[in-house]
Amino acid sequence: MHSKTILQAKEDLRQKKYSAVELTEAVYQRIDSVEPKVQAFVHLTRDIALKQAQTADQKLAAGEDAPLLGIPIALKDLICTQGTRTTCSSQILDQFVAPYDATVAGQLKSAGAVIVGKTNMDEFAMGSSTENAWHHPTMNPWNLERVPGGSSGGSAAAVSAHECLAALGSDTGGSIRQPANFCGVTGLKPTYGRVSRFGLVAFASSLDQIGPMTKTVADSALLMNVIGGKDPRDSTSADVARPDFMKALERDVSGLRMGIPKEYFTSGIDPEVERSVQEGIKTLESLGMKKVEVSLPHLQYAVATYYIIACAEASTNLSRYDGVKYGHRSQKTDNLLEMYMNTREEGFGEEVKRRIMLGTFVLSSGYYDAYYLKGQKVRTLIKQDFENAFEHCDVIVAPNAPVTAFKQKERIDDPLKMYLSDIYTISANLAGIPGISIPAGISRTDGMPVGLQLMSKHFDEESLIAVGHRFQQNTDHHLQQPSL
């Protein structure tokens, strides 16, 4: 039961093959058996979930329908949920309970979802391995010695290990797509502004975006029908009509032009990754898509630009964690300055502190023009690169990460190397365009999943869904399972 996709479970529930409570219990049984190894969750909300499942069963019995009625879903632990903890995998928020639901949490609940628990992540979404987590790291279900990627590593691992039917993650520089890739699941980062950020604990406001992490593209389409839309509580949410993403599953993709950016296939890419990606491109060609070469010349500046802008925003977004109002407060507080310094020294992990310092530096007077302002200019150039490329193609097809999931502790002490694992995903965030990672094979050297990345124009998630779904109809990469 726990290994079902959302669409399968919906059909089973409708046909009364099992109840929502049974499904939820099956998911928790799975969690009980694999969670000690995977550690995908920060905390579970079993009692609440069972109540939600009971309610779902009542509604099902009454013949009511809702898009996610009775479907067990996990949320990354930076999506606020009213009445239960939202920790961001940080000591500073370990006991924080929001008095409000994030807009997406509310949307899931209204759609009848059962919230299983809150998944692990790199602290405040800062990291690419879910090792920067205060409570515990998360392991890759495909190989417990390897990382699940990050920062939404808990959500990816939970979906991959069937500890939920689907999950929500957030993507600031690849935090949905890279862990989806590493764990062999589907991860969609919508257009910036498509999904409300209200209640998403901010890392970098101009880059953060919530999106689905699922077993199939079709499930992502279904979740996209639930989350998103203009939110009066988020000024940056776009006033763009939400299409029926399920309709995109029926679209024919033959004749669509796929742009292959040459800069994504240069040095540094693992040969096995390249092989799977090239095979994926062949598959798409066999579906009638036309290959065109495109250029994204400013790719080489993306990582630097990203770390300037993301850290600048993060450094001030995280100022509110000062020990005054909520969250951790140091006991060593003889005066105000000490309270601030000790609270933040104790409450934040190394990577968070590194990024706060970096961000503070690039915004400081005397450095602002050279870093932040220049970063914004390069961001504009990167956006223009994509605009130019999309004049010649409908979707861009590229690798998602240069390597497969690396070993635990392998990169944790080398921030630069860690930052480079996001090199292929970061540009989409800087440009604000949507991107999806879909399973595209297994590396023959390490047995780990490889992902294929598709990117499209602003608010054209439908093309990603159409192409991704066709791809999954014609391949079985997404059906590969880790043996836990």
Place this chain on the structure above:
Amino acid sequence: MKYEVVIGLEVHAQLKTQSKIFCSCSTEFGKPANENTCPVCLGMPGVLPVLNKTALQLAMQACLATHCSIAPMNRFDRKNYFYPDLPKGYQVSQFALPLGLNGYINIQMNGTRKKIGLTRIHMEEDAGKLIHGENLGSPGKSYVDFNRTGIPLVEIVSEPDLRSAEEAREYLTQLKAILDYAEVSDCNMEEGSLRCDANVSLRPVGQEEFGTRTEIKNLNSFRFVQKAIEYEVERQTQVLEQGDAVVQETRLYDSNKGVTFTMRSKEEAHDYRYFPEPDLVPVVIGDEWIQETQDKLPELPEQKRERFTQDYEIPEYDAGVLTTSRAMADYYEKSVSLYPKPKIVSNWIMGELLKELKNDEREIGECSVKPEDLTDLLKLIDEGTINAKMAKTVFEDMYHSGKPARDIVKEKGLTQITDSSAIESMVDQILQINADQVEQYKNGKEKVFGFLVGQIMKESKGQANPALVNKLLKERIG
């Protein structure tokens, strides 16, 4: 050496909105601590600001009423610093692109008009308030009240065009009047809706470049602004005359001691690390919106002053006093419409009414004597029911008791004596008692006539019709 004083003021005025600038919390003053708060203004994790359009509208009115040009795009910045009353660790403000630029207001000094430039007007959110435990019976602790957090403000920055403490005060008076007229702010200093920082420097007369300035922060009354500047000018003069240099720093004013003192030096100044607020999208302000706001702008104090001198033919001084607040001007115009003798009405408002209000430190809006009541009183004089002197006593009574003039006159039996025979008998009586004075008068000492009138009025307890007394006395003693 003779020095010229150079002053620039930064005024923070609260925009009179019902709700805060980025959330729907009430802006009502005087609520229990932290009652007007929500996750947004408390800076809880994951919450986002949404701009209150009314705040932007009022800020535009402030800009247009002070002849500022309006930025085509309204964008906010974050001003970063740590303080417990600042829940997000940054204040949402405007730095690079203020809403308004290059405006001015006119002030009147000793009958001449002077133009004071405005550098900029920008919008920002207010911070909260710290309450120290000593006041709550728990010394050593500090508490925060976030009710003010997120109250919309405009900061109005003047050019260094002011040359004396009096000019600074006059500038504030005019600015307050403009904000009041344009319906931008209540400008209530007690409730903290108007606050001022003053930049003060001296330079030798004739010198072009400015001297080193100090900034005096958080002045919360016009009087303190004037006093603090006067003190600071005196202090800087002494420093310079001793051959020392003024230190650039931020100072505070101690209103009890009447002195300014160092708050922080230039070296300790914050680096606020301003950058564009990514949680708010820029708002485009089209020409149409600006024009519409301009068209809806009510008559401003200067225009009103001119109209009063022309339409009511009252002196410029009167017009100035009567237009210091919109409520006062409205009071005056209403009164004149009920009793069309503009100068008499002006005299009564500037005299009796303002005297009472000043004693009580109240605003005209809080006055129980309404235009209808005042003009009824003036009509009683014209009708001859009471005389002007009696009217002043009646007015005092009206102001304190809130009763209508006619009731007071009736209750106290204050009706003027216009009966000739009654007055004649009083005249007889006084002439009898003051036979010597009558003799003196007849011998040409004319001043005695006034004395006799006074005696008769006194005898009548002030109620005799003065004109009649004069007439009858004249008949009797020629």
